[in-house]
Amino acid sequence: MISAAQIARNVAALGFGNSRIAPIDSAMNDEVIDELRTQRVEGVAVSGVLDGSIEADAEFVERIIQRHDETMAQTLRVEIAAVRASEILAAAGISHRLLKGASLAHTIARNPSERSFRDVDVLVRGDSIDGAIDLFESKGAVRLHRQLRPGFDARFGKSVTMLLDDIEVDVHRLLCPGPFGVRMRPNELFFIDSTFELAGEQIPTLDPTDHLVHACYHAALGSAEPALVNLRDIALLAHGPFDEERFEDTIDRWRARAVIQRAVRLVERTISVELPEVLGRYRYTQVDKTERGWIDLYTVDDPRGRFAALAPATFHALRPIDRPAFARAVGFPDGVPPATRVRSILYRRK
Numbered sequence: 001m002i003s004a005a006q007i008a009r010n011v012a013a014l015g016f017g018n019s020r021i022a023p024i025d026s027a028m029n030d031e032v033i034d035e036l037r038t039q040r041v042e043g044v045a046v047s048g049v050l051d052g053s054i055e056a057d058a059e060f061v062e063r064i065i066q067r068h069d070e071t072m073a074q075t076l077r078v079e080i081a082a083v084r085a086s087e088i089l090a091a092a093g094i095s096h097r098l099l100k101g102a103s104l105a106h107t108i109a110r111n112p113s114e115r116s117f118r119d120v121d122v123l124v125r126g127d128s129i130d131g132a133i134d135l136f137e138s139k140g141a142v143r144l145h146r147q148l149r150p151g152f153d154a155r156f157g158k159s160v161t162m163l164l165d166d167i168e169v170d171v172h173r174l175l176c177p178g179p180f181g182v183r184m185r186p187n188e189l190f191f192i193d194s195t196f197e198l199a200g201e202q203i204p205t206l207d208p209t210d211h212l213v214h215a216c217y218h219a220a221l222g223s224a225e226p227a228l229v230n231l232r233d234i235a236l237l238a239h240g241p242f243d244e245e246r247f248e249d250t251i252d253r254w255r256a257r258a259v260i261q262r263a264v265r266l267v268e269r270t271i272s273v274e275l276p277e278v279l280g281r282y283r284y285t286q287v288d289k290t291e292r293g294w295i296d297l298y299t300v301d302d303p304r305g306r307f308a309a310l311a312p313a314t315f316h317a318l319r320p321i322d323r324p325a326f327a328r329a330v331g332f333p334d335g336v337p338p339a340t341r342v343r344s345i346l347y348r349r350k
Contacts, residue, residue, distance in 0.1 A: 009228060014047075021054045024057075036064070046065055086122070089135070092131070098204065099123055106197070106198060121172060143162050149325075156314075176298075178298065182317040192207045212242050216260050218233075219266055223299070258287045
């Protein structure tokens with residue numbers, strides 16, 4: 001019998017040569033619905049039920065639609081927060097780009113309802129991040145984690161997580177943390193202006209090529225086993241129009257071939273979608289031994305453990321002039337007694 005996990009993978013591949021899914025055994029309804037929601041492809045499943053791509057009993061159909069309605073109600077709240085976050089930044093003249101979630105739902109998904117999301121991700125320039133955080137706080141947003149030391153966010157941080165109207169808003173400086181983040185040139189993501197319409201507003205976002213770069217980074221470096229929705233994002237972007245030459249130039253400048261290799265292998269192995277050759281060629285590309293080791297550090301599932309694993313690699317990837325400030329902030333952050341921090345470091349090394 002086909003497993004719930006395999007059914008979810010087949011759903012994630014709908015539209016890429018996979019046009020029909022074998023009838024779902026009614027005894028597996030609970031398990032399959034839970035897996036679809038966990039992998040955030042329940043919207044694709046609803047579309048499949050409605051267009052006949054998925055055959056299931058009446059109970060499954062009723063319940064998946066009900067669960068999806070609940071998810072869409074929460075997604076709508078996140079969309080409202082995304083519009084507000086963009087309006088706050090735009091009114092202050094802060095250049096920004098809305099990332100992932102709402103942007104992809106309204107630009108690449110077959111229907112926005114197929115792409116749910118749980119938070120808002122917005123990119124600002126490094127020299128704007130402190131001002132953006134202050135601005136959000138002035139509008140009632142709450143920062144969830146304190147800065148390690150003054151200036152750390154703008155110089156070394158990937159993002160700052162805030163709550164705005166009870167919705168998580170991640171204000172990004174980089175697309176990923178760690179050594180691959182150090183290699184990025186994030187200001188390049190502001191060279192091309194692109195927008196999409198949301199609630200009657202034109203929201204700044206990445207263009208399809210930069211979205212594809214980000215989708216690969218997010219899938220490859222976000223966790224050991226990315227959600228199927230993130231792999232579907234790559235497939236949708238890769239099969240749509242994008243600037244192949246600029247994509248390859250970006251990956252070479254950012255020295256990220258190992259990132260794209262992992263992303264491509266994840267898509268093709270997990271949801272069995274063959275990617276265009278411009279990405280497919282990264283399957284067997286030569287990858288530096290150090291970079292291969294870095295990839296392993298990103299697959300630590302516990303966020304605190306991942307930060308500890310990435311810190312030494314980040315230190316070595318930084319310019320020598322930046323290393324002392326980074327080491328001081330990570331080793332002895334503000335507000336933590338030195339003795340406590342030393343005990344924490346010793347414990348981590350056991």
